[in-house]
Amino acid sequence: MADARELFLSEGVSSRGDGSQHLHVNMGPAHPAMHGIVRIFAELDGETVVKTDVEIGYLHRAFEKDCEAGPYNNAIPYTDRLNYVSPLINNFGYSSAIEKLLGVEITDRCKYIRVIMSEISRICDHLTCVGAGSMELGAFTVFLYMIKAREFLWELVEEVTGARLTISYGRVGGVKADLPAGFDLKVKKAFAETRQVLEEVHTLVTGNRIFMDRMVGVGALSKEDTIAWGITGPLLRAAGVPFDLRKTQPYWAYDRIPFEIALGKNGDNFDRYLVRMAEMEQSMRIAEQALDGLPGGAIQVDWEGKAIPPDAYVDLGKQGKTEGLLLMPITLSPNLRGQDRGAHDRVNVHDKRVVLPTKADTYGSIEGLMNHFMLVMDGYGIRPPAGEAYFAAEGANGELGFYVVSDGSDRPYRVHCRPPCLPPVAALPKMIEGEMVADIIPTFGSVNMIGGELDR
């Protein structure tokens, strides 16, 4: 590994002229601030940071090259692991980029579901960021409380997607399954718990003398600098610029759901913290309004009419007793809950070239089987026409963009993810030069660097 010191830091001589030298301190890549692996190589004059070099790439996992290797839906698990604290936003961002390339429009219900799940993910991200940041300042209780709230939200995510963290829920043309029955009640309970946690954290930390001393005025970036460095998201809003993609270029159902943008004034760490806390409350409002306005209504819990087990269903098909077969309800395995015919039609676009048919149709009719084959066979599958598209979603850290180039085959030619946390980490030297060593910690915490997204 090349020594950064050889590259650009001059063997610093202190400006005091008494023969003292600057101290070179290496923070990382394995360091206790549990944000990921980044190396900050700092040149210090006493406690003051004179110059820094930030080295990233320790978690480079070849996301973009891996996406080129398989069909379009294969990239969904890789996108989960980009911003792994808010994986749903990555899934849906990528799916939306492919849908833009294909020129398909997802169903209304799917748009609302994507909004609800994205907002839940955003709350999880902010909880982790504020919790971890506070822990590093010594407020360990805040961390425990926020992880507790995050567990309630992860239970919600698990209800819908089946997994807590790496959910692979989005699909090109829709989502994997519809929301489960009783979801709105569970969301109410989880949000009540989260709101209580946020209130407790406000009491503990927001007016706290130590917290404010460490965060106010630290790591500030002016509005012009923030824009010049390409920073978006909570950091830009903390600097006073009301730029939120959900408002300026609304996508999915955000144009139909009113909410407010949290704005800061000074762009320092304290404003970023306040912006994130306010955004969590706004996200909960958005999700609740979306649930109230969900097109297609709540899920029917049960249906009249006999449901037959799936093996009996397939047997009937094989025996040729196909009259009315396509309308018969089937008891599906719990893994396939939310993917029965009615649900599938509500949340997936009605386009045979893009979306897999339901299992009931695949096993129950020859057209369904053929459709399934045409989407799964090597060389066939989702084949957008040759071209390129860029779709930007408002991730938890800012503009999460997916730039996809297609050559007409079933594999993406190029997938590029524009990570929202790369500009803040690039601007980190600007934020901490002139500050003290201890100020690096809250600044780095408020930048919310997520390694999977930064290094891809």
Next chain:
Amino acid sequence: MGVGTFFTSKLDEAIGWARKYSIFQYPFVTACCGMEYMATACSHYDVDRFGAGLPRFSPRQADVLFVVGTISHKMAPVLKRIYDQMCEPKWVVAFGVCTCTGGFYDNYATVQGIDTIIPVDVYIPGCPPRPESVIDGLMKLQDKIAVGTQRY
């Protein structure tokens, strides 16, 4: 002859019991598994009840190295260095399938299993492993620590 080994084996058991309930782990957290590590360490799935609640953020003070998350080739020398800095007796837990075998990152950037670089005691597969799996792995590690002659 018999009496000597009786006392040392009882001493071994006592030391093993003490060591397994006082695990000072070094959480070498890199990626998504870190989120599940945080969840396991916090109140819901509390790992403090197993005596592993105090992470030591310096390898010189730790005895168990939890390698949590993908190790890339750029990070591998750092991992080896951290492992070398730990004092005996030390154990290594490969947390998450990326550390066990490289996960689904079969590419130019990822180490295909940290056991190509350092010896591993317990493998916890999963992407990421549920906290229940982590606790299962931790209990297996405790069994491993407790059994056998103790070096002291």
Next chain:
Amino acid sequence: MDGSAILARLRERLGDRLLATHEYRGDHTAVVAREGLVAALSLCRDDDALAFDLLVDVTAVDYLRFPGREDGPRFEVVYHLYSIGHGHRVRLKVPVEQDDPVVPTATGLWPIANWLEREVWDMFGIRFDGHPDLRRLLMYEEFEGHPLRKDYPINRRQPLIGPKV
């Protein structure tokens, strides 16, 4: 400003340095010659009607295996720009030949271009003329080759330590 109006304004100011424009699925793209790149980017940033103050992304695409484009220039460096004041976007593309993969830098206009161009150098091997500190961003310095090029096999590993598999 409407997307086609943006492209029209670029065309009127850049003249023949603007090689082509197109619009696909709502995205407006301008293909600019390498000589006109800095002029185009400065125009985008400083012109009042365009006012693209946010450099969203710099990336590149390797067209080596693209059916129908094997004879053309191998790389294209892609710039995504956004204007916070006006709320419009544009994409600029610069074709780059394989034998001469050099493009003028944009670090004078936006400081974030420093890291974004380092990543393009790391992954594709496209040099940026005038860049203050062009070294690898994501891979380690001992790594040979540029991984996102189409002729770099995905699992050619170059481990620093450990077995060579």
